Amino acid sequence: MCGRAEDLFTPKAVAALTKLFGPFGWRALDRTEIRPTDQLRVVRPGAEGYDAPLARWGLIPERMTEDEAKKYAMFNARIETLERSRAFAQPFRSRRAVIPISCFFEWPVRQNGVKTKVRIARPDGLPLLAAGLWNCTxxxxxxxTVITRPAPADLVGVHDRAPALLLTRDLEAWLRGAPAQAQRAAASSWQPGLLTVLPA
Structure with missing residues (x-):
């Protein structure tokens, strides 16, 4: 699950994002905790390279108003059910995106039953590139919405789900590949051992 994120990008992350996608004001927001219904930067294929507009975190499906969408938790979409989901199937076929974040947060339950907030990020300061979908009413x-997958082995003790993070080699498959190719990329791109889990 991914319900809290951050976009405090390091200079190294800004350089990497600019090289990958272009100069889209990566430090414009600098938020320490992004919640559903807040704005996220959404990178999507554009006429000349990429576009990177801001979008409400929580997909508003076609034929639904923002007020109607508030009744449903559509800030995450499970990779396993995208093609048969009424809300996500069409965006999955034609409106895939990458959502850059600096980290995400979880609250694992410890042995004493107390939940402790942890920050999950790359130790090298590079951004996380989450697979996502977008829509426009x-x-x-x-x-x-942020795509989720079963947690990699090193995060199972934190939560059973995790954002479907993409390595740069799999960006093209996710953004422009056929649905089956995109689904494989999002489900398997990220490997254990690339993230740190630290108290927040």
């Missing part, structure tokens, strides 16, 4: 409201 008739009134022009942009929205997005």
């Amino acid at each position: 008739e009134d022009g409201t942009a929205s997005c």
